Structure formats: structure tokens, C-alpha cells
Amino acid sequence: MDGEAPPPSLPPSFPTYVFPQQDQIAAEEIDWVTLFSGGSDVAQGGGSERRPPPAPPARDDPGGKDENNNDSNRVVRRVRKAIPPRIAFHTRSVDDVLDDGYKWRKYGQKSVKNSSHPRSYYRCTHHTCNVKKQIQRLSKDTSIVVTTYEGIHNHPCEKLMESLSPLLKQIQFLSRF
């Protein structure tokens, strides 16, 4: 498509954070109360918010690919509408994925209704971290990328620690005197 409008008077590599307006982001997309009241474990794996399966329906798997109770795995992963803390913001950038310092692994992509651009699903690669994020480009303004974070990281930012480690070492060294 050649109708790609370049960001107006903005360096292409410099993301600009645009706070969403009320009519652009649904209110429930930002659960500030849950967010600031330490509701991070909602998105963690150890939460008790898991769907209680009293009697999991014996789904017959046509593929028969589950040899070691894949059913139970699927049952466990289904979370009842727990509404984890979510932060959605708009970013003006030519890059779909903005580098926030964390490492993400893509686990899905889906075309959504009312949008010509697919929505991408990412998950934090840290073993103990369950944070997810969705990335979608606005159909109205293709220079705007909507990033929705779900959950809170329970580990330090790798890149941040990487850049800080020399400084920390120096501080430790100096603190011995």
C-alpha cells in the first residue's frame, strides 16, 4: 500500500506517546484502581482466579494429539473474566513493536473486526512473568499504534539492569571505602 502516511514532522524512530481519549479507549481498558492497589497477581499463574472445573467436559479431541492430558492443561489456562490490570496507550511510531526494554515473544496474531490491521499478541519471555501485551495499529490513523499491557512485570527490566550493572558495580566498589 502506498497510502502510508508518514508521521507528520516526527522522526520516524522516535515514538510519541499519545494519551488516548475517552472516546477512543473504553473505560474498562484501564483499571486504575486494580492497577494501583497491587492487583498484579491477578495476571499471575498462582492466582486463585482460575476457573474451577468441577467436572471438565470430556471433550473428544478429533486430532487425538493430546497424549498426556492436554485437556487439563487447556482447562487450567482458561481464566474466568478476572479483568487483570490493563494499560492501553497510543504511540505514534512507524514500528509496530516499540522497544520497552522487556523481551517479548509473539504467540498469536488475529485480524479483528472494524480494523484493517491485525492485532498481535505478545507474552513476556521471562519464565515467572505472565505479562501480555497486544499491539494493534489504528485503522483511522495508521501512524498510531495502540499498545495494551496486561499485568505487571515481576522482574526488573533486562535492558535497564544491563545498563545499570556497571554503575552498580562501581557503587559497590566505592562503598567499600
Added chain:
DNA sequence: CGGCTTTGACCCGCGC
């Protein structure tokens, strides 16, 4: 060779 992306299939929630 290990990690990541792609992509089709599957499952669930919700509205009608």
C-alpha cells in the same frame, strides 16, 4: 541447534 515467528485450529464468552 535453540529460540522466535507464522498460521490454522480450537475454545470460550457474549449477544441475539
Added chain:
DNA sequence: GCGCGGGTCAAAGCCG
């Protein structure tokens, strides 16, 4: 009850 839309899984392929 049914269909639609959204979210996730997992196998296969790709790449450094």
C-alpha cells in the same frame, strides 16, 4: 441454542 468475535495453543518453518 446458535453464531460471531476474540484470545490462545501448538506444530511447522525460519533465522541467527
